[in-house]
Amino acid sequence: MDVVHERCCGLDIHKRVVVACLLTPGKGAQPHKEIRTYGTMTEDLLALLDWLLEQDCTQVAMESTGVFWKPIYNVFEGSLDVLVVNAQHIKQVPGRKTDVKDAEWIATLLRHGLVRASFIPDRGQRELRELTRYRTSLIRERAAEVNRLQKTLEGANIKLAAVASDVLGLSGRQMVAALVAGVSEARQLAQLAHGQLRAKIPQLEQALAGCVGPHQRFLLGQQLVHIDDLEAVIARVSAEIAARLRPFEAAVAHLDSLPGVGRLTAEVLIAEIGVDMSRFPTAGHLASWAGLAPGQHESAGKHKHGRTRKGSPWLRSALVEAAQAIRHTKDTALKARYTQIKGRRGSKRALVANARQLLETAYYLLLRQEDYVEPGAHAMLQRNRERTERRLVKRLEALGNQVLLTRDSPAA
Numbered sequence: 001m002d003v004v005h006e007r008c009c010g011l012d013i014h015k016r017v018v019v020a021c022l023l024t025p026g027k028g029a030q031p032h033k034e035i036r037t038y039g040t041m042t043e044d045l046l047a048l049l050d051w052l053l054e055q056d057c058t059q060v061a062m063e064s065t066g067v068f069w070k071p072i073y074n075v076f077e078g079s080l081d082v083l084v085v086n087a088q089h090i091k092q093v094p095g096r097k098t099d100v101k102d103a104e105w106i107a108t109l110l111r112h113g114l115v116r117a118s119f120i121p122d123r124g125q126r127e128l129r130e131l132t133r134y135r136t137s138l139i140r141e142r143a144a145e146v147n148r149l150q151k152t153l154e155g156a157n158i159k160l161a162a163v164a165s166d167v168l169g170l171s172g173r174q175m176v177a178a179l180v181a182g183v184s185e186a187r188q189l190a191q192l193a194h195g196q197l198r199a200k201i202p203q204l205e206q207a208l209a210g211c212v213g214p215h216q217r218f219l220l221g222q223q224l225v226h227i228d229d230l231e232a233v234i235a236r237v238s239a240e241i242a243a244r245l246r247p248f249e250a251a252v253a254h255l256d257s258l259p260g261v262g263r264l265t266a267e268v269l270i271a272e273i274g275v276d277m278s279r280f281p282t283a284g285h286l287a288s289w290a291g292l293a294p295g296q297h298e299s300a301g302k303h304k305h306g307r308t309r310k311g312s313p314w315l316r317s318a319l320v321e322a323a324q325a326i327r328h329t330k331d332t333a334l335k336a337r338y339t340q341i342k343g344r345r346g347s348k349r350a351l352v353a354n355a356r357q358l359l360e361t362a363y364y365l366l367l368r369q370e371d372y373v374e375p376g377a378h379a380m381l382q383r384n385r386e387r388t389e390r391r392l393v394k395r396l397e398a399l400g401n402q403v404l405l406t407r408d409s410p411a412a
Contacts, residue, residue, distance in 0.1 A: 003111055006031075009052055010107030011062035012099045013069055016040055020048060021103035022055055023111050031111065035100055040068070045075040052080060061110040063087045064118055073120065083110065083117035090115065119289065125274050128244055132271040133314050135237045142230040149176070149223040157210030163203045168227065171197045179212055180221040241267055250369065251275045255362055257371040259332050260325035265318050269362055272315040277367040283360035290315050292356040308352065319355035326354055334358070336380035 012019040018038045026032035036051065038044045052060065060076060061083040062069055069084055076082045090106060109115045121129070146168060150161055158179070164172050174192045183189060190204035197204070212220075245252060248270060255266035273286065280286040287293045291311020326334045334354055341350035365372060381388070393403045 004113030005059045005111055007055065007057045008059040008107060008110045009057050010103045010110055011060060012102040013062055013065050013072060015068060018048065019099040019103045021107040022057060023107045024055060040071060045072055049075055049079060059110055061085055061106050061115050063090060083115060084120055085115045086118055119279065121274055125271065128271040131237060131241050132268050135234060136314060138230055138234050142227060145223055145227050145230065149220060152216055152219045156212040156216045159207040163200050163207045164197060170194050176220055176224060180217050180224065184212060245270065248275055251366055254365045254369065254371055258358060258361060259329050259334055260322040265322050268318040272312055275366055277363055283363040286363050287356045287359055290359055292316065292352060292359060319358050320351055322358055323351045323354035331377045333375050333377060333380040336377040
């Protein structure tokens with residue numbers, strides 16, 4: 001095989017140890033191989049970098065092992081050409097597996113140009129990713145705490161969730177706070193309802209007639225405090241994200257025009273994929289990188305169901321949540337697409353298909369710097385008109401009917 005990089009290094013990284021295999025030109029066709037082991041502290045990584053620069057190393061490759069690659073990338077960025085490689089692309093050859101052999105194998109593949117670098121965004125986008133992912137974790141933690149509060153209420157025979165759609169809305173929060181303060185009279189608690197919930201005061205009186213014990217009042221109080229703290233942290237993190245995204249407000253507005261996508265989801269999309277779409281040749285490449293493209297499984301000329309590959313779980317969850325919101329929209333092409341796929345493949349596959357459609361549409365909105373224009377549900381139905389006609393005719397003929405289609409006007 002041809003040698004692409006004469007001076008290169010493969011790194012096998014762990015939590016406390018980094019094994020480096022440096023390949024340099026040797027006698028004949030065989031390269032000179034040198035193995036060294038370093039720690040993972042910043043001082044050790046700087047010593048590793050100095051050694052590689054002294055040896056005129058130009059390329060470094062390492063597997064994307066958990067988060068252990070990030071400290072090395074932070075130190076080497078700007079000094080060496082660093083390739084973070086998908087571990088699936090570096091399958092180990094048969095034989096004994098050791099750290100040294102792993103480093104040698106990575107260096108050998110890199111020397112012959114047989115590894116492909118994963119997409120690593122610039123430092124600004126990586127920092128934005130950390131912020132949005134931290135906020136997502138906080139939001140999930142708040143939802144978990146709300147569920148725990150609801151469980152405490154159920155244990156006290158308080159059926160507030162059966163009447164109020166949001167237990168911690170304006171009315172629900174005041175009712176729970178009153179329970180913590182020692183109020184136990186159902187009628188008095190029901191009078192704390194606001195807005196449309198006041199029409200359900202009789203049902204609230206029944207739902208709030210429970211038996212709240214001292215330990216449950218204590219738990220409800222601690223849970224309310226925890227939820228308030230989480231909401232305060234979420235607000236501060238959101239403010240930091242908004243400040244960092246101020247130069248990209250136009251891109252946020254373009255994504256916000258998509259059905260099912262709000263500002264929070266738009267911020268996650270920009271943090272995960274960026275605003276420069278030139279790094280992805282096509283929208284299909286972006287969907288494949290995100291793990292939303294359908295897998296290929298063909299055997300004996302038959303196409304079978306293929307699973308989607310692994311991608312960013314943060315990006316996937318945000319897009320699937322947006323796809324779930326699309327189910328509640330009216331007269332949208334994506335809602336019609338979801339309904340059509342759901343009838344053939346089920347709800348979960350329809351959600352993933354719509355998530356991919358959202359991502360590909362976002363690709364073109366960022367590429368062309370324009371807002372989304374809703375074509376309407378009729379556009380999706382018209383696009384599939386002939387296929388729908390064939391399917392319905394086939395069903396009618398299976399029931400013993402003879403079908404002759406005539407049109408009053410040509411299809412649009």
